[in-house]
Amino acid sequence: MQNTQTPEYAIETKSLFIFYGSFAAVSEVTMKIEKQKITAIIGPSGCGKSTLLRAFNRMNDFVPSSYVTGEILMQGQNLYGKEIDPVEVRRKIGMVFQKPNPFPKSIYENISWGAKINGFKGNMDELVEQSLRSAALWDEVKDLLKKSAYELSGGQQQRLCIARTIAIQPEIILMDEPASALDPISTLRIEELMQELKKNYTIIIVTHNMQQAARVSDYTAMMMIDDNRSGGVIEFDKTQTIFTRPKDKRTEDYVTGRFG
Amino acid sequence: MNPTHNHFPEGPSFRSTLNTRYRVASVWQALFFSALLIAIISLTALIYDVVDGAFGYVAYDYKKDPATFTSTPLEDLTKEELLTTLQANLSSGAYNKLNNEKAMETRLRGELYTLFLERLIQLDIKKTWSFTESIMRAGAIRTEAAEKYPDAKLEFRSWLTPQFLTSPMSSKAEFAGVRTAILGSLWLVGIALLFALPLGTGAAIYLQEYAPKNWLTGIIQMNINNLAGVPSIVYGMLGLAIFVRVLAPLTSGSMFGVTDTNGRTVLSAGLTMGILILPLIIINAQEAIKAVPDSLRQAAYGVGATKWQTVWHHILPNSIAGILTGSILALSRALGETAPLIVVGASTFISVDPRGPFSKFTALPIQIYQWTTRAQSEFHAIAAGAIIVLLVLLLTLNATAILLRNRFQRKY
Ligand SMILES: Nc1ncnc2c1ncn2[C@@H]1O[C@H](COP(=O)(O)OP(=O)(O)OP(=O)(O)O)[C@@H](O)[C@H]1O
Ligand SMILES: [Mg+2]
Numbered sequence: 116m117q118n119t120q121t122p123e124y125a126i127e128t129k130s131l132f133i134f135y136g137s138f139a140a141v142s143e144v145t146m147k148i149e150k151q152k153i154t155a156i157i158g159p160s161g162c163g164k165s166t167l168l169r170a171f172n173r174m175n176d177f178v179p180s181s182y183v184t185g186e187i188l189m190q191g192q193n194l195y196g197k198e199i200d201p202v203e204v205r206r207k208i209g210m211v212f213q214k215p216n217p218f219p220k221s222i223y224e225n226i227s228w229g230a231k232i233n234g235f236k237g238n239m240d241e242l243v244e245q246s247l248r249s250a251a252l253w254d255e256v257k258d259l260l261k262k263s264a265y266e267l268s269g270g271q272q273q274r275l276c277i278a279r280t281i282a283i284q285p286e287i288i289l290m291d292e293p294a295s296a297l298d299p300i301s302t303l304r305i306e307e308l309m310q311e312l313k314k315n316y317t318i319i320i321v322t323h324n325m326q327q328a329a330r331v332s333d334y335t336a337m338m339m340i341d342d343n344r345s346g347g348v349i350e351f352d353k354t355q356t357i358f359t360r361p362k363d364k365r366t367e368d369y370v371t372g373r374f375g
Numbered sequence: 376m377n378p379t380h381n382h383f384p385e386g387p388s389f390r391s392t393l394n395t396r397y398r399v400a401s402v403w404q405a406l407f408f409s410a411l412l413i414a415i416i417s418l419t420a421l422i423y424d425v426v427d428g429a430f431g432y433v434a435y436d437y438k439k440d441p442a443t444f445t446s447t448p449l450e451d452l453t454k455e456e457l458l459t460t461l462q463a464n465l466s467s468g469a470y471n472k473l474n475n476e477k478a479m480e481t482r483l484r485g486e487l488y489t490l491f492l493e494r495l496i497q498l499d500i501k502k503t504w505s506f507t508e509s510i511m512r513a514g515a516i517r518t519e520a521a522e523k524y525p526d527a528k529l530e531f532r533s534w535l536t537p538q539f540l541t542s543p544m545s546s547k548a549e550f551a552g553v554r555t556a557i558l559g560s561l562w563l564v565g566i567a568l569l570f571a572l573p574l575g576t577g578a579a580i581y582l583q584e585y586a587p588k589n590w591l592t593g594i595i596q597m598n599i600n601n602l603a604g605v606p607s608i609v610y611g612m613l614g615l616a617i618f619v620r621v622l623a624p625l626t627s628g629s630m631f632g633v634t635d636t637n638g639r640t641v642l643s644a645g646l647t648m649g650i651l652i653l654p655l656i657i658i659n660a661q662e663a664i665k666a667v668p669d670s671l672r673q674a675a676y677g678v679g680a681t682k683w684q685t686v687w688h689h690i691l692p693n694s695i696a697g698i699l700t701g702s703i704l705a706l707s708r709a710l711g712e713t714a715p716l717i718v719v720g721a722s723t724f725i726s727v728d729p730r731g732p733f734s735k736f737t738a739l740p741i742q743i744y745q746w747t748t749r750a751q752s753e754f755h756a757i758a759a760g761a762i763i764v765l766l767v768l769l770l771t772l773n774a775t776a777i778l779l780r781n782r783f784q785r786k787y
Contacts, residue, residue, distance in 0.1 A: 205678070
């Protein structure tokens with residue numbers, strides 16, 4: 116499957132700028148993200164990783180001053196086009212947040228709610244079990260489905276949030292430092308889980324953890340701010356290349372820990 | 376700068392600056408403590424004053440000897456005996472009038488007994504003493520009563536009795552009760568809540584979740600905050616102009632075929648109270664909604680929820696306890712308001728229960744105000760009794776609010 120076959124892209128950006136008011140937090144990003152691969156976004160704090168990630172499922176819409184120019188294309192459609200409803204975008208592109216944020220409801224309802232509001236007509240019990248299994252949480256919670264999600268540990272809560280996202284069967288899953296609030300063992304479980312999930316989903320993950328990016332991702336985008344404090348992707352390549360033979364000196368400094 | 380050079384005081388001079396710091400601290404501490412002390416003293420004085428009025432000695436006699444009506448001791452009279460005695464001794468006109476107000480057979484023994492005391496033997500209060508006097512000068516009171524009112528009986532009584540709670544208004548303090556006023560107050564806060572809770576919650580949701588943050592919503596927000604501080608009498612004027620006058624066909628019930636009232640109904644007053652507490656409810660509800668963390672909104676939007684689904688399934692359920700708590704506290708303000716009720720036209724003497732939104736009404740604070748303006752000391756005593764009733768109602772409301780808050784407090 117080398118060369119001859121053009122890879123399929125889940126989503127791509129074309130000269131994407133993201134503004135907060137007059138401040139361009141992210142400038143000129145053009146990248147193609149391959150289907151059923153894990154793409155990591157790395158870079159120093161404040162360089163616009165979260166901003167870029169949230170642009171993919173239009174979560175930035177909730178910041179009143181924010182707007183984008185350029186395009187984010189999914190199956191040839193611009194997600195910021197006039198005819199596109201952001202609610203539909205978020206159903207297709209799910210998101211897992213930095214801090215686990217389950218609903219203050221039962222474990223079962225945490226999974227079923229998203230499916231229900233999106234009009235799911237199948238067998239809910241099955242969907243809940245399936246999603247929890249996919250998130251490697253089923254065995255731990257199968258007897259606690261009626262219990263509040265807050266009774267779970269942080270790592271379990273984060274996997275519940277992943278299960279909740281899987282339950283609405285998105286095409287892409289965005290993760291913003293999903294393991295940064297977790298201990299090493301929970302982190303490892305999430306990483307294993309991502310390897311499992313990429314068989315069915317395209318995953319884009321923001322991480323500060325270089326080893327994590329190197330371990331889990333297939334592609335890595337290196338972001339950095341320019342002289343105007345505006346962030347941009349300075350290098351985007353296979354993860355192996357980024358970590359062994361980066362083209363940009365700044366990337367090399369950053370991934371080897373010599374940055375700053 | 377030379378890092379080894381020490382700019383801090385050391386030894387005795389350090390200790391002396393430390394002592395100065397402690398002195399300043401202890402002065403402030405003393406000030407805070409005296410503030411607390413003054414608050415406690417004022418509260419104690421308030422409670423003492425009320426209790427002082429509501430209990431104490433009373434000297435009374437009967438204008439007519441009970442023996443002329445019945446040979447049975449008063450306490451042992453049965454309902455039937457009371458009924459026949461009343462029928463036999465009241466003029467037939469007076470008896471029929473009473474019967475028309477409420478059929479005599481259906482009245483309880485207590486009610487008939489009150490009528491017996493009021494109409495036949497005509498219990499007459501000579502003098503009342505406060506609780507403090509009754510305790511401190513019991514002997515002097517006894518001699519004074521024996522000298523001045525040789526025929527009177529002297530009795531230590533509580534003006535706050537079950538009967539006081541269940542009797543309607545009367546022109547004689549010893550038979551008057553707060554039943555009509557309690558029911559009126561309950562109708563008032565009920566109508567106010569029905570009106571202001573949905574409206575206030577809706578406005579708060581709109582302001583917090585939907586309204587864009589611009590100069591217009593800024594002005595609206597500022598006005599709501601200011602409205603919460605507008606003197607209540609102004610709301611009274613508003614209620615008089617709008618509910619009593621302009622909306623008279625609605626508030627008097629004439630639209631619905633009610634003919635015997637004008638716009639000065641419990642509905643008008645309840646709506647006025649509703650307007651009065653509306654800004655409080657909006658502000659409290661906004662606070663409750665603000666307390667719902669953004670991470671929860673993001674979670675909901677993240678699985679493809681619309682704004683309405685997020686509000687309905689997450690924001691409301693997670694803020695409703697706070698909204699209710701705030702509303703109850705707002706209600707307790709409405710319960711104690713007097714001025715707007717006077718303006719809107721609460722009845723000052725009314726003995727029929729409010730039966731519906733178009734009834735005339737009175738309320739506890741009105742009743743209290745009314746009684747305290749009377750010259751006779753026994754009215755001051757029942758005013759004190761009514762104040763205790765009002766305070767108990769207020770405390771109950773506040774306790775409910777606290778229970779609600781503790782019960783539904785959420786961690787995120
Ligand atoms: N809601 C907002 N309003 C205005 N400016 C914002 C907002 N959110 C982020 N920014 C700005 O955009 C820039 C990028 O922020 P962003 O959160 O995307 O960085 P990040 O790379 O995710 O950083 P970190 O690694 O610390 O999470 C920063 O300069 C930040 O101040
Ligand atoms: Mg971030």
